[in-house]
Amino acid sequence: xxxxxxxxxxxxxxxxxxxxxxxxxxxxxxxxxxxxxxxxxxxxxxxxxxxxxxxxxxxxxxxxxxxxxxxxxxxxxxxxxxxxxxxxxxxxxxxxxxxxxxxxxxxxxxxxxxxxxxxxxxxxxxxxxxxxxxxxxxxxxxxxxxxxxxxxxxxxxxxxx
Numbered sequence: 001x002x003x004x005x006x007x008x009x010x011x012x013x014x015x016x017x018x019x020x021x022x023x024x025x026x027x028x029x030x031x032x033x034x035x036x037x038x039x040x041x042x043x044x045x046x047x048x049x050x051x052x053x054x055x056x057x058x059x060x061x062x063x064x065x066x067x068x069x070x071x072x073x074x075x076x077x078x079x080x081x082x083x084x085x086x087x088x089x090x091x092x093x094x095x096x097x098x099x100x101x102x103x104x105x106x107x108x109x110x111x112x113x114x115x116x117x118x119x120x121x122x123x124x125x126x127x128x129x130x131x132x133x134x135x136x137x138x139x140x141x142x143x144x145x146x147x148x149x150x151x152x153x154x155x156x157x158x159x160x161x
Contacts, residue, residue: 023134027135028079037071048064070090078091080140081138081140085130088127092124092128
């Protein structure tokens with residue numbers, strides 16, 4: 001009886017997954033974490049700019065401002081599930097750069113990015129998963145794609161008639 005109970009529980013759990021719900025949770029969790037990181041940097045903007053180096057010949061203020069805008073937009077797109085696979089690419093690059101800088105410079109960049117070494121690697125792993133797995137059915141991407149697919153089916157039916 002004891003073995004039958006465990007067998008039923010284990011087989012039931014293997015057969016039924018909640019992948020779309022888990023993708024929603026991961027998107028919301030990661031988006032909120034990334035948004036919180038961006039808000040922290042926004043609140044301490046004046047303190048962080050002197051430690052920030054300009055990119056592509058831009059001033060540190062402009063570079064930091066663009067970085068924050070990209071982080072905000074990408075975090076919101078990830079939370080909503082809008083263009084998710086595209087929206088994870090800029091944060092993925094940012095986290096790769098952050099990990100590289102943290103690895104080479106240490107304590108100076110901990111202040112700049114508001115986290116300890118290892119956080120960027122966590123974000124990189126999550127973003128790569130989102131890039132591969134997609135946003136799931138509980139997302140704006142799915143709603144838009146279903147709407148477009150239905151419209152294409154209607155167009156094909158009209159053309160055949």
